[in-house]
Amino acid sequence: MRIDEKVVEALKHGLSYELYKALLLSYGKRGEKAFFYVKDRRVKKYRDFFVVVGREEYLVDDSFCTCKDFQIRLKGKKPCAHILALFVAKNLGIYDEFDAYYIDYLIPND
Numbered sequence: 001m002r003i004d005e006k007v008v009e010a011l012k013h014g015l016s017y018e019l020y021k022a023l024l025l026s027y028g029k030r031g032e033k034a035f036f037y038v039k040d041r042r043v044k045k046y047r048d049f050f051v052v053v054g055r056e057e058y059l060v061d062d063s064f065c066t067c068k069d070f071q072i073r074l075k076g077k078k079p080c081a082h083i084l085a086l087f088v089a090k091n092l093g094i095y096d097e098f099d100a101y102y103i104d105y106l107i108p109n110d
């Protein structure tokens with residue numbers, strides 16, 4: 001998913017006010033939320049998936065997210081806050097890594 005040039009440019013300054021401003025100007029509230037997801041270290045890397053912890057935990061990749069905002073309001077065409085957060089987190093290397101498969105938490109063992 002294509003991310004606004006202003007945001008890409010602002011990544012050079014790290015997790016900075018410039019980046020916050022670029023996200024807010026390009027993506028409004030979604031951009032602002034994305035900044036704080038990264039700042040609060042809510043982006044998690046499992047062996048199989050990236051997860052962003054919002055009100056719920058969402059499975060996220062570069063152009064897909066399991067949240068309703070992405071699937072319903074944005075119709076899968078524009079990045080939601082979680083996709084934006086993942087983009088920033090990956091570029092700046094700011095995420096927590098777990099040596100586990102997320103899928104193991106989703107499927108109950110019996």
Ligand SMILES: [Zn+2]
Binds near residue numbers: 058065066069
């Ligand atoms: Zn999302």
